Amino acid sequence: MDIQGKTALVTGASRGIGRAIAIELAQQGVKRLLLVARDRQKLAQVAGEIKALGVEVVSLPLDLTRPVLINTAIAQAWRDHGPIHLLVNCAGVAHQAPFLHSKLPKVHEEIAINLMGMYTITHPVARRMAKQGEGTIVNVSSLMGKVAAPTMATYSATKFAILGFTQALRGELAEHNIRVMALLPSLTDTDMARDLKLFRWVVPMTSQQVAQVLVNGLRRESAEILVGWQSHLAVWFNRLAPWLLEKILLMAAPLSRERQKRYQKFVGSLNLSAK
Template sequence: MDIKGITALITGASRGIGRAIAWELARNGARRLLLVARDRQKLAELAAELTAMDVEVVTLALDLRKPAEVNMAIVRAWRSYGPIDLLINCAGVAHQTPFLQSKLPDVQEELSLNLMGLYTVTRAVARRMATQKRGTIVNVSSVMGKIAAPTMSTYSATKFAILGFTQALRGELADHNIRVMALLPTLTDTDMTRGLKLFRWVVPMTPEQVAQELLLGLRKDSAEIVVGWQSHLAILCSRIAPGLLDKVLKMASPLSGKSDKSPAWRRAGGF
């Protein structure tokens, strides 16, 4: 995919990986960025920073858990700014806790944003992409969409689901000339995760590194963009030595040793 001159919509754009992706697209010649997040102030700050770049920036302060508002915003944006060439679903939330201590409201929040929010935006945009017979959709999953780990059961479940959703859409939308891809980052050093030692031996990547890998994958039209050597190694190990991987995950988990009470944490496109 050629980035120059495109219009891209990015959810979860106010921080973390979503913010880094906005910058990377701007640097590589995107013509217009539609930035979506709940935090109106952070969106405005990012838009102000991007004014030095040769890119038009439109901010959409939206709660993706409200389908009616999302659908209306997409309709207005399409009419006002023209077709969307690239959709990047980066918004997400994660709660880390041992399963037996998990709370239903936290699980419902993960499901409503990570899955239903992604579904709502994708449906609104994909239907219009199908009419114009072109477009690219990137769904941000996680390495935990391939390998579930202790204390991250429900978050991992949503990320596994995103991969299944992506694979199904890839087949369904191909006849409409719409490419559907998945981005699988490893632990990423964002403002929401910085200072937390969630899993032993994992070296965080930067949001900028993840964004750069995304652009490489877009240029290659990769179906899945797995970010970081640790992710590649873990996925390979899960295929050839799943028992060994289970033991490593148990040793690395915050549940082992003294770390039996892990803090809840949240992020927008980070892990």
């Protein structure tokens, strides 16, 4: 995709990867940016940075869990600012906890924002893209959409679901000249990630690195854009030796040594019973 002179909408644009993607698109020649996030103040700060780059910017302080407001806002934005050529679904939250200690309200929030929020804004945008006969949709998943890890069960579930959703849309929307892609970053140094207990041996990437890889992937029109050597290595291991990767993830996970021992014993008993 050639982003020169195009209009892009980025969700989750007030911080982290979403903010970096919006700024990178502005630096690479996009004509107009529509920024979506819940935090009005942070959104205004990002909008100010983008305006300084000479790019037209529209702030849309929206909650993706409010379908009626989303549909109204997209209809108005399309009418007032013209067609959207690129949608980047980046909004998301992550809560970390061992499954048995997880809290249902946080589980609901992850599903509501990461998955349902993405669906809610994609639907009205995709319908209009289909009428105009062109468009590109990027859904931000994660390496954890390929390789799940202890303490991140619900987050991984939403990211796996995003890949399935992306693959289904890719087939459905191709006849309308709409490309649907997935971006899969590994651990990224954002304020959201700083609230998590990090996995051992994982080297965080910067948001700017993720954004640059996305823009390059757009140019190549890649169906799935893996970010960083760690992602490529993990996916390769998962194909060739998933049992080994599972053990490595267990060793890397922020679990107590006692929990790790119990888990290893349990997995070992399953392997023996399977023989």
